[in-house]
Amino acid sequence: MDKSIRSFLFFSCCLVIAFLVALNLLVFDKGHWSIYLSILLLSPAYFFLFGKKYFKSHAVFSSLFVLTALTLVNYFESPIYAWVVFAIPAVCAWPAVIIGGKKSGESGYAFLISTMLALSYIGLNLSFETRFPFSIFTTFVIYWWPLAVTFARFLRIFSVVGTIWTTLFFMVTNLVTTDTIWWIYPVFALLFWPLSLFFARYLFAYSILATLLLSIFFITVNVITTPHVIWAIYPIFGILFWPLAMYFFVYRRRGVRRLFS
Incomplete structure (x- = not known):
């Protein structure tokens, strides 16, 4: 220009x-x-x-x-109501990243700035808005920066660390917001992230592990929500056809092709 x-x-x-x-x-x-x-x-x-x-x-x-x-x-x-104070850390994050330059892509600098931002929101939460711990949400979002910088090159490790971090977030949020146990639902879906990265190439093994995961999920929900009524066996029965189909139409056919090739 x-x-x-x-x-x-x-x-x-x-x-x-x-x-x-x-x-x-x-x-x-x-x-x-x-x-x-x-x-x-x-x-x-x-x-x-x-x-x-x-x-x-x-x-x-x-x-x-x-x-x-x-x-x-x-x-x-x-x-x-002085709501502008809550925007100050978020707006200040912009020059902090730009001034950092290449250091913003390093885990040490990212962790330092993220910690400062998270502590600032925790301080605002404790000082200006004590009715609800909103700093849980800001802390969860902010620390994705150092996590991404540290583990983005290692996708499988990043999926595991990201799943653990998100699971902790949902558990803590569930604990402070309501007595109803709901964190297992998003966490269950989230577990397919590392599962897919580790086993998506092995269709038969992936189907078996996914079936086990789904079965554990339905059994857990059954026990928590309606322990007096056993209904988990119905979806589990339908899911069993997944690894069964993978075995006969993928795994076994590959074995036959290798035998006659």
Whole structure:
């Protein structure tokens, strides 16, 4: 992008800002909506003015623009509750990643920044919103960054670690939200992630392990929900046809082809 194009786009942003302010003052004079949009437009204007060489400073100033706009929205629209404080860690994560550069792809830096973000939300949870432990959800999402950076190259290990991490999340969420046991349902579906990565190439073995997993699931649900009524045998009976079909139509046919080839 050459200098003339950047100059054109910068003055275009300025023209749009002036138009929005005039529209807000002359036509739609109720509210301060032009202020929020104008501040957000300063971010691309800054980028067009200085170009690609200032990515780090652009991330810092853009974060400040976003926080300023959110603060004004909070002040003018809902001054009773300071909800803007919950957006601060998330917005600050943007310049933290950009400033980190290549270090953002390293597990140590990713774990450090993720821990700082998670602790900040835990502090906000304990200080501003003690009615519900929402920091469980933010912590779960934030730590996918270091997990992905550390194990993304090793898909099988990543599937196991991701399954364990998600299982812990569902168990803790179930514990703090309701007395009804529901975490086993998403976890059961999640177990097929590592199972598929490890055994998808071996169709017959995969069908056997998947059948065992499904059988354990139905038996567990039967015991937890309606222990006085035995119904798990019905879906298990139908599932048994899966490995049976794999044996006769895949595994055994491969053995016959090898014998006569």
